[in-house]
Amino acid sequence: MESNRSFFVQLQVLTKRMVLRVVRRPLAELPNLIISAFFLFVYDGALGGVFGGSASGTPFDFANGNFINFILPVSIVSASLSGAASGIYLVEDIESGVFKRYQSMPISRWAIILAPMNVGALRVLLQAGLILLIGKFIGANPEVGNVGFFIVLSLAFIWGMGFAGYSVAAGVKSGSSQGAQAATFLFFPAIFLAPTFVPREQLKGWLETAAAYNPTTYVIEGMRSVMVQGWELDTLFRGYLSATSFAVITLTLAVISARKATEKA
C-alpha cells in the first residue's frame, strides 16, 4: 500500500473527525446555535418599540427607523463568539488522551492544532449566517445593499477566529475543558462594555471610556456602518483592523501555548 502523508490531507481528516463529533452531540451544540437568534428576537421585541419606527425624527432613531439594522450586529458579534468552542474541542482531546495518540504518530502538530480551529470557524460561519438569514427575514436591509451581509459575515468570521485563538490559548494553559469554558466569560465585558444598545455618543462616563478601549466597539461600529449609514470606509477600516489585530494577537498566543503543549516534557 502506498503512503502519502500530506499536511492538507491530515488537516482535512482531523477536521472531518471533529465535525462528526460536533454533529453527534446535537444537544450540546444546538443551544449555542439558537441562543444568538433568541437574543435577536428579544432585543427587537424589547427595544424595537422604543428605538424603531416610532422613534422616527427623535434623537432615539439610531437606524433610520429600522432597529433590526442597528441591533443585528450585536447578535452577530455574540454568534461569532462560538469560535471559542475551538479551545474546548482541543482540550477535550487532551483530556481524553486522543491528543497523545496523535502525538505518537508522525502527524503534523499544526494539523492537530488547526483542526479544532477549522471547526470553530465553521461554527462561526454557520451561526452568524443563520442570524443574518433570520435578520433578513424579519426586516434587516443593509444601507449598502445585500453586499452588506457579506461584509458583516466576514467581520464576524475574523472576530470569531480571534475568540477561537483566545480559547485555544486559555484551554491549553488551563489544561481542562472547564478552564476553556470559563475563559469564554470574556464574552460579557466584550459585548456589554461596548455601544451595544445605543451609539457610542450616547454612552456616558466610565462606560464611554471602557468602550473606547474595547475592540468589540469597532467591530460593531464597522458592521453598523454598512447596515445603517452606508459606505463609511474609515469606520469599516477600523472594524477590520480591530478584528484582525485581535485575531493576530490571540492566534499567536494559541500557537505559543500549543507549541508548549506538544513539546516533550
Next chain:
Amino acid sequence: MLAVNVNNIKKTFVTKQETVEAVKDVSFQVEQGEIFGLLGPNGAGKSTTILMLTTLLSVTSGKASILGLDITTKDKEVREKIGVALQDTGIDNLLTGKELFFTTCRLWGYSKKDSEKRTLELLELVGLTEAADRRVKTYSGGMKRRLDLGLSLVHSPEILFLDEPTTGLDPGSRRVLWEEIKRLRDNGVTIILTTQYLEEADELADRLAIIDEGLVVAEGTSDELKASIGGDVITFSFENDLDLKNAKNVLYDAIEDKGQLRITVEDGAAKIPSFINDLNKNGIIVSSVSASKPTLDDVFLEVTGYRLEGSAGTDSSNELEVK
C-alpha cells in the same frame, strides 16, 4: 540488530515543589521477534520508560535506540517503526470502530481505497467486524482494548509498545488479548509490554525485567528468574504471633510474608521434617507447612522484598501440606 537497546536511561521531573526521579537507571536489550515484559507495581517507572522509548517524553540522561535509531535525535523515524497503545491513550467514543480505523489509516498516509481495505483487515484481525458500525462508547472494556491494539497496528509496525494492555479486563477478555499478542509475535512483531500481573508476565513474556523504584532489579526468562532463587520454597504457618516471632529466631534465613515464614532451600520436601523438628524442640507449633517450586511471585518477593498487590502467592499445584 537489536530491536530495542536501552542503556542507563534516567528521567527526572523537576517541579517547583519537588524533584522526582521516576526512572533512576534502566537498561535492557530486546531481540527482534520476542515479547519483552516490564513487570512492576504502580509507580515503578514502567510507563515512564515506555513514554521515553516511544518518543513522547524526553530522556534526562542515558541512551536508547529502536532498530538502531536514537530515540532522541531520530524521533520522527522511530515513530514510523513503532506502534503504541498506551494506558491513557484515548479513543474517540463518538466515532464508530470503522471510522476510527479509516481515520487512522488516512492519517498514516493511506489512500481512501487502501484505507478502506486496511480497515476491513484490521477489524477482522481484532475480531470487531460485527461491531464495526457501532459507536465506540457502546463497546465493552475488552473490545476497546482490542480496538486500541488494532489502531496501533495500522501501519504494520515492526515494534509494538503495549502499556498495561489488560489492566481492568475480566479474565476471559484478558486471555483473548493474550492470544492476539502471541499471534502478533508469531508474525514477527517485537512486543514490549508493561504489566503488574505476574501471571501475564509468566504467560506472555519471552524475557522480562522486574522494575522497582525506577531500577531494573532482575532480568531474564521466567524460568531463569525462578531458577535464580534456587530450590524449593517452603512456607510455614503458625498457631499464633508468638510462635511466628520465635520461629524467626530458629529459621534465620526465612522471610516473613503475610503472617507466614518462607524459606528457599534445595530439595525442600526432604528437609521439611528436620525443620519441623527444630521448631518443635523450641516449643513452636507449626500449623501447616507446604513446599512448592518458586513462582515469579517468589522471585519478585526475593528481589524487591515485598509482593505485588493481588499476587496469588505460592503455586498450589506443587504444594505439599503437612498438618
